[in-house]
Amino acid sequence: MQADDDPVVVWGQPAAHFCLGQHQSLAAELVSDLPVPVIRRPLGGGGVWLDRQQICWVLIAPRGRLPSRPADWYEYALAPMLAVYAGMGWDACLVEQDVWLHGKKLAGSGAATIGNAGLIGASFLLHFPVDEFVQLIAAPSAGYRDWLRTALATAMTSWSDYAEPPSVAWLSLMFRRAGATWFDWRWEQAMLTLDERVARDEYRPELLAEAGRAKRLVAHGIKIHARSFLTEQDFGGDSVRVLTHHREITRLAISTAPHLPEAVLMGIANTEQAISAQLAAYLSSDVAQLWAQRILLTAYFPE
Secondary structure, eight states: OOTTSOOEEEEEOOOSEEEEOTTOOHHHHBOSSOSSOEEEOSSOSOOEEEOTTEEEEEEEEEGGGSOSSGGGHHHHHTHHHHHHHHHTTOOOEEETTEEEETTEEEEOEEEEEETTEEEEEEEEESOOOHHHHHHHBOOSSHHHHHHHHHHHHHHBOOGGGTSOOOOHHHHHHHHHHHHHHHHOOOOOOOOOOHHHHHHHHHHGGGGGOOOSSOOOSBTTEEEEETTEEEEEEEETTEEEEEEEETTEEEEEEETTOTTSOTTTTTTOOSSHHHHHHHHTTTSOHHHHHHHHHHHHHHOOOOO
């Protein structure tokens, strides 16, 4: 893309597939007998489930047409999307690079630079099939999979939770109207040319290459959204499972202490001393200290 080229919005409904981030390992992140195709995008970030219940869009523009700071691209590019939600009477807002509604994640987004172009992409999530997604994720235990299902159901929302999903034609019209207002654009619609489709199809095999050691993007677990992470780690046959939210341990399970209240560490500082002291009400002091160390080795706290 050249500096004087017009911006382009790629828009469509994908067939069901799982999309890995550039640095994710298929072997570490997903089950071995996948019922859907997998691709790896040449961008960072975590795994994303895509299907016909989503309307995906990507804004591609010369970098000179975008805000100078890439951190500001999300607010700029997601403005038409937020305007569509506002037109529905929904008070959706940006939380970092995600769109949230009523305390839940409604849409994620990602951005990158390729050559002279900047790209920002997101999707209108019409319905989120929690069970289908959970069954694709590699899980160290059945309990981990159950917690993942609950965490996603609690943290995620979709269009169908608030209204009947719209037609693609209607949503496209609303998005283009919002874009025309926000960017002062005049839209010209087009399909991919034959050459563009051929180039796309030829590039797909390159998106599957597995590079480096198989490991998770989030050590021992998965990102629920920007503020919440689920992790589990085995220690010689004993295990600990941790759900964090806003850098707080909100749910905990230790395999050798099934009587432990799951919310025992809510409101407790993330230090070995504080966690050990709290666990000592249920475990011997030596065991409490050991598990405090293991909890901190397992839990994920974003910077």
